[in-house]
Amino acid sequence: xxxxxxxxxxxxxxxxxxxxxxxxxxxxxxxxxxxxxxxxxxxxxxxxxxxxxxxxxxxxxxxxxxxxxxxxxxxxxxxxxxxxxxxxxxxxxxxxxxxxxxxxxxxxxxxxxxxxxxxxxxxxxxxxxxxxxxxxxxxxxxxxxxxxxxxxxxxxxxxxxxxxxxxxxxxxxxxxxxxxxxxxxxxxxxxxxxxxxxxxxxxxxxxxxxxxxxxxxxxxxxxxxxxxxxxxxxxxxxxxxxxxxxxxxxxxxxxxxxxxxxxxxxxxxxxxxxxxxxxxxxxxxxxxxxxxxxxxxxxxxxxxxxxxxxxxxxxxxxxxxxxxxxxxxxxxxxxxxxxxxxxxxxxxxxxxxxxxxxxxxxxxxxxxxxxxxxxxxxxxxxxxxxxxxxxxxxxxxxxxxxxxxxxxxxxxxxxxxxxxxxxxxxxxxxxxxxxxxxxxxxxxxxxxxxxxxxxxxxxxxxxxxxxxxxxxxxxxxxxxxxxxxxxxxxxxxxxxxxxxxxxxxxxxxxxxxxxxxxxxxxxxxxxxxxxxxxxxxxxxxxxxxxxxxxxxxxxxxxxxxxxxxxxxxxxxxxxxxxxxxxxxxxxxxxxxxxxxxx
RNA sequence: GGGGCGGUAGCUCAAUUGGUUAGAGUACCGGCCUGUCACGCCGGUGGUUGCGGGUUCGAGUCCCGUCCGCCUCGCCA
Numbered sequence: 001x002x003x004x005x006x007x008x009x010x011x012x013x014x015x016x017x018x019x020x021x022x023x024x025x026x027x028x029x030x031x032x033x034x035x036x037x038x039x040x041x042x043x044x045x046x047x048x049x050x051x052x053x054x055x056x057x058x059x060x061x062x063x064x065x066x067x068x069x070x071x072x073x074x075x076x077x078x079x080x081x082x083x084x085x086x087x088x089x090x091x092x093x094x095x096x097x098x099x100x101x102x103x104x105x106x107x108x109x110x111x112x113x114x115x116x117x118x119x120x121x122x123x124x125x126x127x128x129x130x131x132x133x134x135x136x137x138x139x140x141x142x143x144x145x146x147x148x149x150x151x152x153x154x155x156x157x158x159x160x161x162x163x164x165x166x167x168x169x170x171x172x173x174x175x176x177x178x179x180x181x182x183x184x185x186x187x188x189x190x191x192x193x194x195x196x197x198x199x200x201x202x203x204x205x206x207x208x209x210x211x212x213x214x215x216x217x218x219x220x221x222x223x224x225x226x227x228x229x230x231x232x233x234x235x236x237x238x239x240x241x242x243x244x245x246x247x248x249x250x251x252x253x254x255x256x257x258x259x260x261x262x263x264x265x266x267x268x269x270x271x272x273x274x275x276x277x278x279x280x281x282x283x284x285x286x287x288x289x290x291x292x293x294x295x296x297x298x299x300x301x302x303x304x305x306x307x308x309x310x311x312x313x314x315x316x317x318x319x320x321x322x323x324x325x326x327x328x329x330x331x332x333x334x335x336x337x338x339x340x341x342x343x344x345x346x347x348x349x350x351x352x353x354x355x356x357x358x359x360x361x362x363x364x365x366x367x368x369x370x371x372x373x374x375x376x377x378x379x380x381x382x383x384x385x386x387x388x389x390x391x392x393x394x395x396x397x398x399x400x401x402x403x404x405x406x407x408x409x410x411x412x413x414x415x416x417x418x419x420x421x422x423x424x425x426x427x428x429x430x431x432x433x434x435x436x437x438x439x440x441x442x443x444x445x446x447x448x449x450x451x452x453x454x455x456x457x458x459x460x461x462x463x464x465x466x467x468x469x470x471x472x473x474x475x476x477x478x479x480x481x482x483x484x485x486x487x488x489x490x491x492x493x494x495x496x497x498x499x500x501x502x503x504x505x506x507x508x509x510x511x512x513x514x515x516x517x518x519x520x521x522x523x524x525x526x527x528x529x530x531x532x533x534x535x536x537x538x539x540x541x542x543x544x545x546x547x548x549x550x551x552x553x554x555x556x557x558x559x560x561x562x563x564x565x566x567x568x569x570x571x572x573x574x575x576x577x578x579x580x581x582x583x584x585x586x587x588x589x590x591x592x593x594x595x596x597x598x
Numbered sequence: 599g600g601g602g603c604g605g606u607a608g609c610u611c612a613a614u615u616g617g618u619u620a621g622a623g624u625a626c627c628g629g630c631c632u633g634u635c636a637c638g639c640c641g642g643u644g645g646u647u648g649c650g651g652g653u654u655c656g657a658g659u660c661c662c663g664u665c666c667g668c669c670u671c672g673c674c675a
Contacts, residue, residue, distance in 0.1 A: 028635075036632040049635070070625085085633035094635085111626055113608050119636090120624095123610055127667050180675040200675085227674040235674095356601080356671055457675045511675095565667065 002075035002104050009046025013095045015080045020098055022048055023075035023106070025116075025138065026068050037065040041076070042116075044143050049083070049097040050076050061103040071109035071116075071135070077102040116142075126557070130571040133562060145559055148267065149547045153220055155266055156240050159259055165218040165242060170205035172198055172222075177521050178513070179458060181225035184235075192588040198224040201540060204525055206243040207459065207497055210536035211528045218242045220543060229566055232489070232545060232556050236564065240492075240546075243538030248464075249480050249496055253277075253436055256484065256492065256539050260434065267550050272432050275484070279439040288331070288414020290440075293488025294433035296426040298417045300333045306386050307403065312379035314363055318403035324445035324475070325406035331413045334391045338398025339366050341424050347398070350416055354402070359412035362400050369395035376401065418488065434486045439463065442470075442477040443510065451512045456481040458507050459525075460495040461537070470506050480537065491546055494539025501529040 004023040011020060024043035031037050035054035040047045051057075052065035056079075068074065078100040088094035114120070114128055116138035121129060129136040136142060157167065176183045176197035183197035199205075201223045209217045219241045229235055244251060257275045264270045283292045286299050307315035307330035321328035335342065351361040365375040371384045380387055391399060400420075402413035421427050442462055443452040452474055454460065461480045462470060469477035480496035498504045504526060508518040518526065547559040557563035564570055584590065 028637095030634050030637050031631090032634060032637075033631045036634080038634055038637085040635070047635095051633085053632070055632080083633080083635095085635085088635055090635080111608070115609080115625080117636095120609075125605085125609085125667075127605090128609075130667090178675095181673080203675095225674060228672085230674085231669070233674070358671095454675055460675095566669090567666080569666090571667090 001106070002077055002102060004075065007045040008041055008043040008048040009092050011048055011080050011093050011096050011098070013082065016082060016096065018080050019077065020080055021075060021077040021102075022050070022098060024073070025109075026070055026072045026074060027116075028070065029068050031066055034066065035062060037062060037068070039065065039068060039074075039076075041074070042138070044147075046093065046140075047091055048093045049088070049091070050078065051097050051099050052103070053099055056099045057101060061100060064103055064105065065100070068105070069109065069111070071112045072105060073107040073109065075104045075106055076100040127565075127571065130557070130563070130565065133572045137561065142558075145547065145551050145553075146561060148551050149543075149559060152263065152267065152543070152547060152550065155263060156220065156259075157218070159262060160216075160218040160242065163216070163255070165216040166214055167218050168209060168214065169219060170199070170202040170209075170221065174199050174205075175521075178517070179454070179511070181227050184224045184226045187587040187589045189587050200225050201239060202241055203457065203459065204522075206241060206538060207525065207533075207536065208528055210243055210245045210497075211531065211533045215245045216242070217244075217538075229556075229564065229568070231554060232548065234544065234556055234560065234563060235568055237556075237560075238543040240541040240543050241538070242540070243536060245534040245536045247496075247535070247537060249438075249482060249537065252494060252496070252537050252539055253482060256494075256541070257436070259541075260484065260486075260491075263546070264432065264550075270432055272434050275434040275436055277436040277438055280437055280441065281439065283437050284410055284414075288410045288412075288417060289488075290437055291483065291485040291488055291490045292435060292437070293418060293421070293427070294435055295428050295431045295487055296421045298333050298335065298421060298426070300331050300413055300417060301390055302329055303332050303383075303387065303390055303401075304329045306330075306383040306390065309383050310379055311382075312363075312376065314360070314376070315379070315401075315403050318405075318409070321405045323405035323407055324447060327406075328404055329406050329409050330401060330403040331409050332387070332391060332399055332401045333413065333417060334367070334393050334397040334399045335420055335424070336394065337396050339396045342398050342420075346423065350400070350419065353419070354412040354416060357412045357415055358408045359402055359404055362402065362412075362416060364401070365399050367393040367395060367397040367399060372399070432486060434484065437483045437485055438481075439478050440481040440483075441475070442466075442479040442507075443474050445475065449512075452510045454507070454511055455479065456493070456495055458511055458513075459497050459504070461498045461503070467503065470503070470510065474510050482539070484539075484541070486549060489545060489549065490542075491549065492539055492541035494537065496535070496537035499529065499533040499535050501526055504529055 002021050005021045008022055008024050022041055024041045027040040027042035027047055029039050037052040039050040041050050052062045054062050078098040080096055080098055083097050112135055114124060114132050114135055116135050118139050118141045121139055173186060173196040176185060176195060181200050186196040188194040188196060202219060202221050206217050221239055221241055222236060223239050224236050226235060261272055264272045280290055283290050285302060288300050304319055308319060315330050318328040318330060347364050354362050363376040365372040365377040365380060372380050393399065400416060402409040440455050444455050446453045456479060463478045463480045466477050483490050483493040498507065544556050544559050548556060551559065553559065562570060
């Protein structure tokens with residue numbers, strides 16, 4: 001076999017006159033005649049034009065070259081020379097070509113179902129790309145993403161190793177626990193009737209590692225949650241997971257803020273500056289979401305006090321509602337110049353759309369400068385002056401309202417804010433707006449069960465000084481949890497953990513986990529906490545989402561080599577699939593449904 | 599589980615109100631071409647219209663069911 005001396009994006013005019021051997025895939029062929037054939041040879045790095053020219057190449061290989069087709073795998077040896085027909089400015093190697101003197105067809109390819117072409121792929125159905133992933137991944141764009149992902153992982157390891165973190169692997173076959181997402185489970189062969197769960201994250205193991213004296217832990221683990229995927233979410237995903245001992249919240253924020261800063265510098269050459277902070281409360285009130293997108297304005301105001309002065313039933317009725325967060329509210333934001341930019345069709349559409357978030361609609365009106373007209377204008381007339389001042393309205397603004405329980409109104413208007421920013425193209429797509437969201441509530445009340453549930457997870461510590469509220473008013477207790485958000489997307493989250501068994505037991509009590517259950521599910525943690533647990537805390541970044549941001553895609557499947565579809569399938573290997581009855585018998589498992597026909 | 603969009607040649611798409619033998623580009627095959635680079639020119643092959651029913655003289659088109667893909671609500675401590 002011809003062994004390559006260079007890759008396909010390496011040769012330049014400086015190599016003129018030298019001999020090179022290249023190997024790769026036939027990207028395109030241009031069969032110019034029986035005696036002149038051009039091949040663009042492709043590998044991971046790029047393209048190089050190879051020419052088979054009867055004047056300079058042996059006749060037998062020119063003959064073989066005529067039969068070359070896309071995606072054939074070949075190696076060639078030849079002389080590097082300046083191109084006879086002028087340079088191709090589109091290629092890095094466009095100044096030169098290799099005139100082949102030897103050709104080895106390493107593997108003829110069947111006619112490919114798809115071509116590894118970035119432009120074609122834009123138009124192509126994703127289904128056919130996933131089914132033929134080995135061809136799709138040959139595309140320059142996909143290769144660049146894989147490279148970037150690799151570089152990020154590499155950078156991550158270097159960054160944390162330099163800071164004295166230990167990389168430690170945690171098990172994949174663990175124990176199913178209540179709370180959290182649905183577990184993927186694995187039947188035990190050796191212990192009939194028992195099941196392992198695949199980890200949703202290494203959360204408890206990394207805490208145990210702190211108790212085990214490891215001090216600083218880092219891992220890039222796979223995590224698995226059996227929930228429906230989304231554009232930015234897969235059941236199987238990767239975290240940058242870490243934990244530190246003898247630290248407080250500031251230490252974690254410093255360490256990870258520094259990491260994000262260095263990572264953006266390293267991969268994008270961007271200085272993201274000091275990362276600001278915002279409390280969860282401020283995020284919810286001003287942006288209607290716990291991961292605010294700060295690339296645009298449209299800030300939200302609570303106008304419940306003004307709304308109470310109107311006779312508008314939509315407002316007053318909403319405020320009479322109650323929910324775990326108290327009485328109902330009316331919120332509003334203005335869209336500067338919205339009268340010009342927003343059509344009736346759009347605003348009608350928004351009213352319909354917010355119903356998916358449980359809101360009844362979106363009351364709307366237009367500012368005339370000193371008052372309001374159309375829509376709900378006449379209802380807000382009594383509070384016009386105050387409303388204009390509160391929102392900072394100017395003539396030509398459109399004002400949107402949400403009136404409902406705090407939860408529904410906040411969510412609906414927060415989503416609407418984002419939707420309008422997208423529709424009106426208010427988002428600066430070159431901006432990187434990072435923000436730490438801090439001071440989350442420890443718990444929220446689940447309306448169905450009327451139980452407290454942990455907002456983050458039940459191992460999150462109360463913020464220092466808040467412990468007493470666990471007894472007196474759990475709903476008011478603020479946690480030592482934090483999320484890192486960039487451009488409205490949560491890329492990481494973590495907390496200082498509970499390191500005292502009595503506090504941990506108290507939290508289990510509050511979320512309705514009986515001592516017996518707590519012992520059965522988390523007994524190992526409670527015991528470990530009793531044997532010398534240092535104060536500790538940590539964070540996990542979603543590697544997939546980091547890569548998405550850095551390479552600029554909104555599809556998580558683009559940054560995973562072998563992703564799954566919306567229904568959890570792998571179209572390339574056709575998983576999941578039926579297994580043999582013998583396997584089931586061995587595992588002591590019986591299916592309740594007919595085996596899928598495969 | 600709910601809502602929305604989609605599925606026609608290997609790929610991307612077209613096909614009037616239900617109406618002749620389902621077309622085009624590209625890919626592929628054959629021929630021509632010594633400077634192309636999305637090479638070009640000429641000719642050709644290629645279809646279970648996702649699948650299963652139904653309505654009809656007649657279904658890619660209408661109806662029912664089902665499968666698959668994408669977006670989304672629920673879900674994702």
